[in-house]
C-alpha cells in the first residue's frame with residue numbers, strides 16, 4: 140500500500156491513478172489524517188500532493204515533522220515538496236518568476252533513484268508561484284530549470300524526495316517513469332496488484348459476507364451498476380434481484396440492450412425485473428418547462444418506481460450501490476471521516492426499501508479500473524465503454540417540455556451521431572458527445588415544400604474530470620455527414636447546429 144496525502148491539489152486523484160498504473164495499490168487520505176492511523180496502515184510509501192496554498196502562511200495545510208521520521212519513503216509534489224522543505228527547516232518564498240506549463244528540467248543527479256531512465260533535459264509540467272529557495276539540511280538539489288534553482292531535491296539516506304513539478308500529469312513526458320521509480324526503486328513495492336485478482340477476490344469476499352442473504356440492485360445499464368451487478372451475480376447468483384427502471388428517457392434501443400444482457404436470455408444468473416414506466420414519466424413531465432423542476436420530477440419518480448418494485452420483493456438483506464472511488468473521495472476526501480456519497484442513478488437513496496446494509500463492491504476503483512474489471516468479467520464492450528449518460532437521461536437533453544414525440548426525435552438523431560462517430564473511429568477519442576433537441580423551430584425548405592421544424596444541437600467535448608471541458612474538434616466531414624443524415628432521416632428536424640461552447644461558461648448537458 141502507498142498512501143497519497145491530499146493537500147487540496149487539483150491532480151490528487153491523478154497521483155493515485157499513476158501509482159495504481161504501476162500495479163501498486165494506493166489510497167487517498169486527507170492531510171488531516173492522524174499519524175497513528177498512518178502508522179497502523181504501515182504503507183510502503185507516502186506521496187504528498189500539490190495544493191493551492193503557500194506553506195509559510197499560518198493556516199495553510201501542514202503535517203507534523205514526525206511524518207518524515209517514520210522511516211517510510213516520502214515523495215512531495217509541488218506544494219508537498221515545499222511543505223517538506225518548510226517543515227524540515229528549508230526555506231520557501233514567493234517566486235520572482237512563476238512557472239506555468241511545459242518546462243525543460245535539467246537533471247543534476249542522473250544517478251538519483253527517482254531519475255533512473257529519465258533523460259535530461261526532460262519536459263515537465265510546472266505550476267507554482269512559490270519556490271524552494273533553500274533546501275533543508277541533509278538534502279541535495281537533484282534538478283533545476285532556467286528559472287527555478289530547485290526543481291527536485293532529495294535526502295537519499297532518509298528516503299525523502301521533493302519534486303517541484305507535476306510528474307502525475309501527462310504533460311510531464313517522463314512522469315510515469317519517475318513515479319514508477321519512486322514506488323519500485325525507493326519504496327520497494329513489487330507491483331503485483333492487478334485487476335483480475337480484484338474480481339476474483341471481490342467475488343469471494345462478497346460470497347462470504349452475504350451467505351444466504353437476499354440482495355437488491357438498481358441497475359441503470361451504466362458501466363458502474365452493470366459491473367457491480369455482474370460481480371454480485373457471479374458471487375451469489377439468483378439471490379440477487381436487479382431492478383431496471385426504463386423511464387422512457389434512455390437512448391435509442393438502450394432498454395432492450397440492457398435487457399438482452401441481464402434478462403432471462405442473457406448469460407448471467409440473477410433475477411431481472413424491467414419496469415416499463417415510460418408513460419408514467421411522460422405524464423409527470425407534461426407541461427413542465429423548468430430544468431430543475433424536470434430533474435426533480437424524474438429523480439423522485441425514479442425512486443418511487445424503484446420503491447414500489449422493492450416492496451413487491453419484500454425485505455432484503457443488502458442493497459447494492461455502484462459507488463466508485465472518485466465518489467468516495469469527492470464526498471469527504473477519503474480518510475478518517477469519509478462521508479459516503481449516496482451514489483445513485485437519478486434521485487437519491489430510496490427511503491422505503493427494507494434493507495439492512497449497503498454493499499459497494501467498486502468503492503476502491505477508478506472508472507478505468509471499473510472498465511477493466513468489466514472486460515475481465517466478459518461484459519459486452521458497448522456496455523463497458525458506454526458514454527457517460529446522466530441519470531435524468533434525455534430529459535435534460537430536450538430543452539423545455541418533454542413529450543414522447545420529442546424523445547423519439549432526439550433518440551433518432553443521437554443514434555445517427557453515435558453511429559457516425561463510431562464509423563469515424565472517434566467514439567473513444569472524444570470525452571462525451573451527444574445530440575440534444577433545442578426548443579427552437581425555424582423555417583426550411585425540403586423538396587419544394589416550406590418546413591417549420593426543430594433544430595438539433597450536436598455537442599462533443601473533451602474533459603479530464605467533467606468539471607471543466609472544451610468543445611472537441613470533430614472533423615468537418617463527419618459533422619456534414621451526421622447533419623445530412625439527421626435532416627434526411629429524422630422527421631421534424633430541418634436544421635443541425637454544432638455547439639462550440641466550453642464549460643465554463645456552458646455546462647456539458649443543456650439543462
Ligand code: XMP
Nearest residue numbers: 484527528529530531571605642646647648
Ligand atoms: P454538466 O452538464 O453538469 O455535466 O456539465 C457534467 C457531467 O455530469 C453528467 N451529469 C449527470 N450525471 N446525473 C448523473 O448521473 C445527473 O443528474 C447529471 N447531470 C449531468 C453529464 O452527462 C456530464 O458527464
